Amino acid sequence: MTLDVHSIKRLVESDRVHRRVYTDPALLELDRLFGRAWLLLGHASQVARPGDFVTTRMGRESVIVARHTDDAIHVLVNRCAHRGARVCDAARGHARQLVCPYHGWTYATDGALCAVPLPDGYDPPVVGTPEHALTRVPRVDSYRGFIFASLAARGPSLHDVLGPLRASFDDPPRRPEGRTLRA
Ligand code: FES
Known part of the structure; x- marks a missing residue:
């Protein structure tokens, strides 16, 4: 799946979260980047x-x-x-x-x-x-x-x-x- 805003949003629904959120290196990179940067x-x-x-x-x-x-x-x-x-x-x-x-x-x-x-x-x-x-x-x-x-x-x-x-x-x-x- 391409990592655009819409595809990322589809991973999170009101009652469930796709396991990819916790395992995809590209998504984890978001946390590493935004979690550390000014x-x-x-x-x-x-x-x-x-x-x-x-x-x-x-x-x-x-x-x-x-x-x-x-x-x-x-x-x-x-x-x-x-x-x-x-x-x-x-x-x-x-x-x-x-x-x-x-x-x-x-x-x-x-x-x-x-x-x-x-x-x-x-x-x-x-x-x-x-x-x-x-x-x-x-x-x-x-x-x-x-x-x-x-x-x-x-x-x-x-x-x-x-x-x-x-x-x-x-x-x-x-x-x-x-x-x-x-x-
Ligand atoms: S007052 Fe904010 S969740 Fe209860």
Whole structure:
């Protein structure tokens, strides 16, 4: 089978996944590539105000790029810490909090779990526990306001990977206006 977008999509159905997803070297290469590389996710001007967010993908992983109340930009895996549902379907938006549509777990724009309906039903309590936050993509960095992230916790820095390519981002006419990312 040719590896185009449509043939890859056909491998994953609502109730089953073709075994090729786990065995095909070409598909595994997607994970190796997107799981390690610094990926360009957007520009800080797209999330200019606290509460602004956009969703995008890092390989097969859906992620939310959000500016938090302290002005920091976070990249969050778009998967609820409760049962793994997708938290945010919108391509972009503005929200004080991100609410999972399934059972209403509510997250701050830094990924922290803020509230759950009927919190007494959880034993032990889940709100305020780091393991029940949205997973943060481990490395986020920026250059000239362009936001990059890597799913790998360790590896070459963005600065080193961009190398001479940085000149492409230094060219002002190609750069959208906007504030730069604060760590
Ligand atoms: S799956 Fe998100 S609140 Fe249950």
